[in-house]
Amino acid sequence: MKQNGHSAAEISISAFCQQPVVKAMFCLTIGIASLPLPQPVMAAEAVSQQKHTLTINAGSLDQALRAFGTQTGILISVNAALTNNLTSQGLKGEYTVTEAFNLLLAGTGLAPTRKDGSQTYTLQKIPAEKLEKHSSQSLPEVNVVSTRENAWGPIDGYVARKSASASKMDTNLKETPQIVSVIGAEQIRDQAISSVTEAVRYSAGVRAWDYATTDDDIAVRGFYLTGTGLYRDGMRLIHNGFMSNIEPYGMEKLEVVHGPASVLYGQAAPGGLLNAVTKRPRADMRNEVGIELGSFGRKQAKLDVGGQLDQDGHVLARLTVLQRESGTQWKYQDNDRLYIAPSLTFQNESTRLTLLAQYQQDDLGFVIPYYRHTPTGKSKDNININGPHSGHKKESASFGYLFEHDFNETFSVRHNLRYLDGSNDRREMRNRGLRADGRSVTRLAMYRPDSEQTWVVDNQVEARFNTGSISHKTIIGLDYYRSKLNLPIYSLNGAVAPLDLLTPGYEVPDWGNNFLSDDTRAENLQIGYYLQDQIHFGKHWVLSLGARYDNADTDSLYRVRANANAPLTTTRHQRSDHDLTGRIGLIYLADNGLAPYISYNTSFQPPISTTTTVDYYGNVFEPEKGKQLELGLRYMPDGAPYSITAAVYELTKTNVRTISPLDSRREVQTGEVRSRGFELEGAANLGSGYSMLGSYTFIDTEIIKSNQPWEVGSAFAAAPRHVASIWGKYQQGSFSAGLGVRHVGTALGALPLEGIETPKNDRYTLLDAMAAYDFSHHWRLAVNASNLTDKEYLTQCNNVRGTGEFCILGYGRDIRASVTYVW
Numbered sequence: 001m002k003q004n005g006h007s008a009a010e011i012s013i014s015a016f017c018q019q020p021v022v023k024a025m026f027c028l029t030i031g032i033a034s035l036p037l038p039q040p041v042m043a044a045e046a047v048s049q050q051k052h053t054l055t056i057n058a059g060s061l062d063q064a065l066r067a068f069g070t071q072t073g074i075l076i077s078v079n080a081a082l083t084n085n086l087t088s089q090g091l092k093g094e095y096t097v098t099e100a101f102n103l104l105l106a107g108t109g110l111a112p113t114r115k116d117g118s119q120t121y122t123l124q125k126i127p128a129e130k131l132e133k134h135s136s137q138s139l140p141e142v143n144v145v146s147t148r149e150n151a152w153g154p155i156d157g158y159v160a161r162k163s164a165s166a167s168k169m170d171t172n173l174k175e176t177p178q179i180v181s182v183i184g185a186e187q188i189r190d191q192a193i194s195s196v197t198e199a200v201r202y203s204a205g206v207r208a209w210d211y212a213t214t215d216d217d218i219a220v221r222g223f224y225l226t227g228t229g230l231y232r233d234g235m236r237l238i239h240n241g242f243m244s245n246i247e248p249y250g251m252e253k254l255e256v257v258h259g260p261a262s263v264l265y266g267q268a269a270p271g272g273l274l275n276a277v278t279k280r281p282r283a284d285m286r287n288e289v290g291i292e293l294g295s296f297g298r299k300q301a302k303l304d305v306g307g308q309l310d311q312d313g314h315v316l317a318r319l320t321v322l323q324r325e326s327g328t329q330w331k332y333q334d335n336d337r338l339y340i341a342p343s344l345t346f347q348n349e350s351t352r353l354t355l356l357a358q359y360q361q362d363d364l365g366f367v368i369p370y371y372r373h374t375p376t377g378k379s380k381d382n383i384n385i386n387g388p389h390s391g392h393k394k395e396s397a398s399f400g401y402l403f404e405h406d407f408n409e410t411f412s413v414r415h416n417l418r419y420l421d422g423s424n425d426r427r428e429m430r431n432r433g434l435r436a437d438g439r440s441v442t443r444l445a446m447y448r449p450d451s452e453q454t455w456v457v458d459n460q461v462e463a464r465f466n467t468g469s470i471s472h473k474t475i476i477g478l479d480y481y482r483s484k485l486n487l488p489i490y491s492l493n494g495a496v497a498p499l500d501l502l503t504p505g506y507e508v509p510d511w512g513n514n515f516l517s518d519d520t521r522a523e524n525l526q527i528g529y530y531l532q533d534q535i536h537f538g539k540h541w542v543l544s545l546g547a548r549y550d551n552a553d554t555d556s557l558y559r560v561r562a563n564a565n566a567p568l569t570t571t572r573h574q575r576s577d578h579d580l581t582g583r584i585g586l587i588y589l590a591d592n593g594l595a596p597y598i599s600y601n602t603s604f605q606p607p608i609s610t611t612t613t614v615d616y617y618g619n620v621f622e623p624e625k626g627k628q629l630e631l632g633l634r635y636m637p638d639g640a641p642y643s644i645t646a647a648v649y650e651l652t653k654t655n656v657r658t659i660s661p662l663d664s665r666r667e668v669q670t671g672e673v674r675s676r677g678f679e680l681e682g683a684a685n686l687g688s689g690y691s692m693l694g695s696y697t698f699i700d701t702e703i704i705k706s707n708q709p710w711e712v713g714s715a716f717a718a719a720p721r722h723v724a725s726i727w728g729k730y731q732q733g734s735f736s737a738g739l740g741v742r743h744v745g746t747a748l749g750a751l752p753l754e755g756i757e758t759p760k761n762d763r764y765t766l767l768d769a770m771a772a773y774d775f776s777h778h779w780r781l782a783v784n785a786s787n788l789t790d791k792e793y794l795t796q797c798n799n800v801r802g803t804g805e806f807c808i809l810g811y812g813r814d815i816r817a818s819v820t821y822v823w
Contacts, residue, residue, distance in 0.1 A: 051094045055687035058090035071639045155184040158683040165255040165275040174636045177585025177599035179258040192784035202725045204681035204695035210795040210810040212367040222675040222701045222719045223271030231275040235456040239483040243422045244396045247339045252277045260603030262581035263546040266528040270603045270626025281316030281345040283308040290820030298326035316345040330384045333365030354402045362394040369806040374439040379501040387506040396422035414460040423451040433803035440498045447490040454483040473534040481526040489518035515564035522556040544585040552577045577606040593637030624655045642684035650676040658707040672705040689731040697723040720747035738770035749797030759797035759805045786814040
């Protein structure tokens with residue numbers, strides 16, 4: 001209805017915009033989104049008679065069909081055996097679905113058949129006697145496999161359009177009121193990614209340690225995730241951050257949710273979370289086996305095979321295996337891994353059950369700050385404070401399942417479960433400060449045989465329904481998390497020999513000559529109830545509402561003694577925390593592909609297996625609380641081979657511990673910290689063989705309140721204000737090449753100390769490169785280089801026990817060459 005030449009929607013928007021500044025900013029982006037922007041790709045609903053602007057590179061027919069399905073939204077069903085070894089000339093321009101099929105399938109001997117007026121097509125082989133007549137006669141159907149992207153499946157190239165990590169539903173990223181960074185299988189392959197820390201290098205707002213391999217801890221918006229922020233298939237993975245690592249080769253993709261996510265996951269750091277999506281059996285998957293050789297004696301073999309086990313495609317299987325033996329740039333530090341992950345799927349039209357199992361062994365290391373300039377020279381580059389016969393030897397086994405059933409078009413249920421049993425045999429030495437000679441350090445040795453057993457269950461009911469003209473996509477869930485930790489520390493009897501930083505002579509301690517000095521046994525339990533509703537109203541609006549109530553219990557038994565002859569002193573701490581967290585987000589979906597949004601999220605994080613549960617006054621420590629306001633804008637036209645996301649945010653954490661002004665040995669919860677910034681990231685398949693990833697981060701972190709006056713006003717440690725990266729790939733025929741640039745600005749290496757200048761990490765710019773050649777449709781030869789120029793830079797610079805500044809040398813040049821056979 002029009003009023004004075006304006007629609008009711010325009011009038012309501014105008015009224016909304018006559019509000020305070022934050023609303024004004026949101027309305028400005030809506031105004032921009034309403035403009036008829038010029039764009040090279042503008043695809044609407046997937047209707048076969050409509051023209052679609054398509055850009056599909058020449059190459060294998062499988063890749064061309066995946067891109068075609070993604071850009072048009074249609075489903076393409078095919079027996080993988082029909083497309084094996086076939087290529088397509090690709091296409092660029094405006095075509096109907098029929099015209100595009102004719103060009104993509106030219107010379108392949110295949111033809112499409114549309115199923116019952118739907119947007120699902122099957123590919124069938126044209127009989128020889130019909131090829132010259134270009135007959136469209138239908139043949140008996142072949143096995144059906146959908147190639148359209150979903151939140152738990154592969155993505156086409158670098159551009160992801162769907163994710164479940166921020167909603168636990170199959171949701172378009174354009175309808176998600178938070179930034180979600182997605183690292184897909186093609187990026188993992190192209191950049192030879194072998195760890196979580198390598199995977200997030202080109203993502204905005206995410207920082208990983210620039211050294212070591214022992215854990216997957218990353219910081220999002222300045223807050224480290226530790227054990228509460230690592231998830232796999234939407235279920236929390238570990239409690240102890242050192243217990244297990246995620247193997248990227250076993251993942252379909254890695255997704256980082258920016259900002260508080262307690263509304264769906266419960267207790268968590270306010271920065272966000274990382275969710276790894278496990279590879280699952282697929283009928284159309286391509287099998288592969290390969291080897292990789294590289295720097296520091298790297299030798300790696302991999303295998304990923306599977307497909308359907310019966311004619312109807314009701315039973316699918318997959319086996320993913322990786323084994324690696326490798327050193328690192330640090331002496332006596334290995335990076336070995338054995339990863340075995342079988343999976344089995346049983347499915348029909350309405351039900352799907354996937355069984356997942358995994359066994360993993362790791363022999364990794366832990367880098368201790370050691371590097372410094374001494375009066376007689378600088379530290380030896382490859383020195384390792386730990387020395388020989390030390391490090392982390394991990395072993396873990398897990399099993400579980402992912403179950404889903406569609407009752408009808410309205411209701412679906414999902415029931416997911418996983419059990420993990422892990423151990424980490426830790427032999428560590430720590431730098432305890434510079435000695436009087438100015439060139440050697442005192443060391444402390446510890447033996448720590450950690451173990452953890454974890455159960456996770458997540459139950460969900462999803463409903464899709466309408467109330468009048470308003471449509472709902474609602475999820476109701478209950479999840480259960482339980483972990484048992486055994487974290488003993490055995491101190492060695494007798495002193496450990498100091499280590500000379502210039503000419504280290506490694507003396508192996510007697511690891512067996514020890515005594516139990518600390519022993520923590522903790523049981524953690526969390527039960528959460530959550531509700532989320534994604535509401536579409538009007539033509540352009542999406543409102544996301546979510547709430548969750550958690551009950552988190554911790555029961556810790558702590559024993560300690562000062563020496564082998566002293567008795568163990570036992571303390572038990574039990575605590576129960578309850579909290580209600582939530583999210584509200586509003587998105588405007590413009591016709592031209594722009595999607596501005598505004599959201600507000602909260603989080604909570606109780607103390608984790610702590611040995612001190614009361615403050616100076618005897619009050620029980622409360623959970624740390626997080627709250628975030630985010631204003632963002634996506635540009636993601638339907639079917640377009642690119643996406644761009646930008647956001648500004650302010651994130652505050654309260655109930656932060658700080659030293660009591662009355663007793664420096666005790667703490668109180670009067671601290672407060674804040675992170676605010678700007679994030680920009682994009683991905684594109686640009687056509688003519690070009691693909692690109694890019695990101696920029698500006699982050700302003702500050703300690704707002706602290707009882708240590710020298711801390712107030714300081715930035716967080718290891719949180720550079722400016723980080724930028726860009727990765728480009730060019731593919732022409734069988735040849736492809738990639739080049740990446742990563743810039744990280746300077747940052748404080750540690751929090752300030754009284755009367756001591758705070759050390760800073762270096763500012764640096766690194767180059768990465770890739771060259772690959774695919775030949776005979778089966779073989780792929782690739783060479784990757786990280787830090788191509790072998791740039792030297794210092795990180796984690798801090799003042800160890802006030803004896804002097806120590807740092808760690810960041811990752812140097814790492815070259816890897818691989819050969820893969822695909823069929």
